[in-house]
Amino acid sequence: MGAAKAGLLGQLFPSFLSLPTNYTNGEDVNIEELLKLNPDVVFCSSRDPKMKQTLQSAGITAVAFSVNKWNYDILATYDGWIDLLSQVFPEQSKKDQVSAYSKKTYNEIQSKVKSISPDKRKKVLFLFQYNDKTIVTSGKKFFGQSWCDNVNAKNVAEEVGAENSNAVVNMEQIYAWNPDVILITNFTPAVPDDLYNNKIGGNDWSSVNAVKNKQVYKMPLGSYRSYTPSADTPVTLLWIAQKVYPELFSDIDLVARVKQYYKELYNITLTDEQIKIMYNQNASGATGIKIN
Numbered sequence: 001m002g003a004a005k006a007g008l009l010g011q012l013f014p015s016f017l018s019l020p021t022n023y024t025n026g027e028d029v030n031i032e033e034l035l036k037l038n039p040d041v042v043f044c045s046s047r048d049p050k051m052k053q054t055l056q057s058a059g060i061t062a063v064a065f066s067v068n069k070w071n072y073d074i075l076a077t078y079d080g081w082i083d084l085l086s087q088v089f090p091e092q093s094k095k096d097q098v099s100a101y102s103k104k105t106y107n108e109i110q111s112k113v114k115s116i117s118p119d120k121r122k123k124v125l126f127l128f129q130y131n132d133k134t135i136v137t138s139g140k141k142f143f144g145q146s147w148c149d150n151v152n153a154k155n156v157a158e159e160v161g162a163e164n165s166n167a168v169v170n171m172e173q174i175y176a177w178n179p180d181v182i183l184i185t186n187f188t189p190a191v192p193d194d195l196y197n198n199k200i201g202g203n204d205w206s207s208v209n210a211v212k213n214k215q216v217y218k219m220p221l222g223s224y225r226s227y228t229p230s231a232d233t234p235v236t237l238l239w240i241a242q243k244v245y246p247e248l249f250s251d252i253d254l255v256a257r258v259k260q261y262y263k264e265l266y267n268i269t270l271t272d273e274q275i276k277i278m279y280n281q282n283a284s285g286a287t288g289i290k291i292n
Contacts, residue, residue, distance in 0.1 A: 002287030003186065007221035008274055026290060027051075031058050041088060063088060067228075074146040074237070075102050078229035097265055098234075105234040106150060109241045112248045113152035121154045122244045125179035125210070128166060128227065129289075130190040132201040135174070139167035143227060144183075151241040153181075171203050181244050182210040184218050185227040186285035192216040217243050221285045222278045232278075235261050239279070254279075 001021050004010040010017045023033035027048065034042065035058060044051045046064040055062035065084055070076035079099050086093035126144035129136040138144025139160035148155040156177035160167040184190050195205045195216050205211040220239060224230040235258050242249040255275050262268040 002289065003221060003224050003285065006186070006281065006285040006287060007223065007225075008270075008278055009223050011274060011277070012223075012268060029054075031055075034058075034060070068141075072141055072143050072146055074143050074150065074229055074233060075106060077143075078102065078233040081229055094265065101261065101265060102234045102237075105238055109151055109237065113241065113245060116152050116245075118154075121152055122180045123156045123177060123209075124148050124153045124181045124183065124244060125156050125174065125177065126227070127182060127184045127188060127190060129188040130184070130194075130200060131188070135169050135171070135203075136166045137169050142166070143229075147183075147227075147237070147240055150237055151244055153244050174208060178208060179210050180213070180215060182208075182216040183240065183243070184216065186219060186221045186225040186281060187227065187289050189283035189286040191218050191282055215243070218281045218285075220278045221281045225285065231266070 001017075001019075004016050020033075020037065023030050023037065027045075029051070031054065034055075039060060041061045041063055042055055043063050043065060044055060046052070046066045046069075049064075052062045052064045063084070065081060067077070070080055079095075079102065082098045083095050086095040124144075124147075126138040126147075127135070128138055128142075128144070137157045137160070138155060140155070140158045145155045145158055148158075156179050157167055157169060157173075160169065182192075182195065184192065190200060194200050195208075195211050196214070198204055198206065210216050220226045220232065220236055222230070222232040222235075224232070226232050226236040230236075235254070238249075238252065238257060239254060242252055242254060255272065258275055258278070259270050262270050
């Protein structure tokens, strides 16, 4: 709901903002409240196999979706999720259109970045979560690695190789990596200004190249927080490519492309103001996120 209010979902579908949310608190589900909604189907994460069992025991038709089945490959995961949704809602299937658009965008990007030699690749750091106590990035086994691979950039934290999704790091590691670009997710309230002015945790970012060169960006928030797969994944990939290699993608009119994508795939006409909201996010995008 926090993402719906801060991003586009609540604007495109205002009725979503009045939907009940009292059946869930984080990953905890109140089955009694959920049953009051009389759902035909409930989607849940396969990370907790007991959840599907609990729902089924309550007489609910449950469909589990996986986050890591596709090894955190952002495009493959997006395709897999749309495939699953298309099976549940065949009359509104988007499987073929989504897959084709993703491949087209990927190939377009590859035509511009594939010739970049390993020593010339930009170094990217994802700030998944950041507060006074903790800095969490993407190791090799999280979506940040896939975003970087798809634009031929280097995920500075790939050496961390975290078995789980989150990799906790410290400033000394970041100084050693010295990333060229920093991308901040909407799973944290941190914004670029917090790094430019050292506002969090007493950390000094001033010597980091991305900060010195003002190449710290807050990720977009359209239909959902764009670090994970979502309806915005193909255009998020194009946005990342443009931020990491602006000189190679200066010919891309991102606003026009986003409008075209939403119209072509979802028959939604976006305004310039709505796109501005997507790409000018602040701390509110993390509303509702629990940070350890």
